[in-house]
Amino acid sequence: MAELVYNQQGRLLFTEEMKQEYTLLMPQMLPVHFTMLKRVFEMQGFQVDMLTTTHRAIVDEGLKYVHNDTCYPALLVIGQLIDAVKSGKYDPHKVALLITQTGGGCRASNYIHLLRKALKRAGYDYIPVISVNLSGLEKNPGFRLDLKMVLKMAYSMIYGDILVNVANQCRPYELMEGETDRRIEKWVNRLVEDFPQRGAFKRNHVIDNFNAIVDDFASIPLHRTNKPRVGVVGEIYIKYAPLGNNNLEDFLRGEGCEPVVPGIMDFIIFKCDNRVEDHRIYGGKTATYIGASFLKKYCEGLQRDMIAAIARHPEFRPPCTFAHLKSLVKDYLGYGNKMGEGWLLTGEMLELIDSGTVNIVCTQPFGCLPNHVVGKGMVRRIKEKHPQSNIVCVDYDPGATRINQENRIKLMLSNAKLAQKKQAAHTVPAVQTGDGELSVPISGAGPAQTDTVQGAV
Ligand code: SF4
Numbered sequence: 316m317a318e319l320v321y322n323q324q325g326r327l328l329f330t331e332e333m334k335q336e337y338t339l340l341m342p343q344m345l346p347v348h349f350t351m352l353k354r355v356f357e358m359q360g361f362q363v364d365m366l367t368t369t370h371r372a373i374v375d376e377g378l379k380y381v382h383n384d385t386c387y388p389a390l391l392v393i394g395q396l397i398d399a400v401k402s403g404k405y406d407p408h409k410v411a412l413l414i415t416q417t418g419g420g421c422r423a424s425n426y427i428h429l430l431r432k433a434l435k436r437a438g439y440d441y442i443p444v445i446s447v448n449l450s451g452l453e454k455n456p457g458f459r460l461d462l463k464m465v466l467k468m469a470y471s472m473i474y475g476d477i478l479v480n481v482a483n484q485c486r487p488y489e490l491m492e493g494e495t496d497r498r499i500e501k502w503v504n505r506l507v508e509d510f511p512q513r514g515a516f517k518r519n520h521v522i523d524n525f526n527a528i529v530d531d532f533a534s535i536p537l538h539r540t541n542k543p544r545v546g547v548v549g550e551i552y553i554k555y556a557p558l559g560n561n562n563l564e565d566f567l568r569g570e571g572c573e574p575v576v577p578g579i580m581d582f583i584i585f586k587c588d589n590r591v592e593d594h595r596i597y598g599g600k601t602a603t604y605i606g607a608s609f610l611k612k613y614c615e616g617l618q619r620d621m622i623a624a625i626a627r628h629p630e631f632r633p634p635c636t637f638a639h640l641k642s643l644v645k646d647y648l649g650y651g652n653k654m655g656e657g658w659l660l661t662g663e664m665l666e667l668i669d670s671g672t673v674n675i676v677c678t679q680p681f682g683c684l685p686n687h688v689v690g691k692g693m694v695r696r697i698k699e700k701h702p703q704s705n706i707v708c709v710d711y712d713p714g715a716t717r718i719n720q721e722n723r724i725k726l727m728l729s730n731a732k733l734a735q736k737k738q739a740a741h742t743v744p745a746v747q748t749g750d751g752e753l754s755v756p757i758s759g760a761g762p763a764q765t766d767t768v769q770g771a772v
Pocket of ligand 1: 386387388389421422423424550551654655656680682683684686
């Protein structure tokens, strides 16, 4: 069995020897993107298990080992990892835990310390914890991120974004149930197998892949009907993770809506932009400024190529560019506002409204001060300027019942559906199509907010 090795500060390391014997347990945040990440780690020779559990015991484990003042995503992620270790499925002496560290000023940088503390209290202090970060925060001899691996991880994010974007626009209307998910699986396999090939990250090759993905999803047989579009924004974990938001996207689809979820590329570019803005506002190292500016430009170029590929098919709505999103926030918040999701959260709400998706669920975890400022705290101002917006802020915490959360969302949806009916009846003439059916354009727009929903915010 692999020997336990500690560094000078007493941190248990993940060694080369452990790489041969151990299973890495990783939490899931974005189902498609993280499936690709898992495959990337496996290609590097790691045994990986991505945790997709959602049962109540996860919250209870979190409450047992994490201080109850800690923000809810930390409680969930740590509870899920400890629950998996205790499940009996793994030999606790042969697992290591993977957790991300953002390196920013928010608590997400410190989850790793909370996790180690929780493991110690639970009697598992012999389990190594591996930090996945690009800031050089913690290093392990058995888990090194070289340039090739970073590229594969980065491209998993952009490919994940394009897959999720077009899939979300197909799934609610598909004629053959499960066809969208089958295409996602096919593309995830194909793209990950493509990563080690020569030229896999050359621009022309990536553009070809983008175009092929969109063409493939455009060929899914659909019956497009006039469903209300609902945007999902909020703290990054709660917004994306089915465990965090109680399967919000499935719930919205079940209610007859099309969920619209902003991609993660905006968050990655936002992180680079933060460094550039820091330099503008406070000064600092020129090398950091140059590096961040280069990375930002590179990611923005990729995002533009993705948008161009989606825009080739008029039935799909591409996301806007990061530059446009940033410009929308100008009259609302300063660009130095970067804790949590910072100004990006406000920007995502504004971008959704700007692109016609006026119904929005803003997911807010317990204990998340920064996102209450840039999320819930900005709703009144957004509504003043965009009276047609229909926003509901939903709290997620260990004591909140799913039924309560869903009832609040249903209240918002009833207004969305009413608004859509009125719009269809009064402002948009129905069009007789060639096959004799009546059709109205798909839109998320609606009339001014009613008192009922304002009360719900
Ligand atoms: S953004 Fe909010 S939930 Fe996420 S780590 Fe920071 S405080 Fe916690």
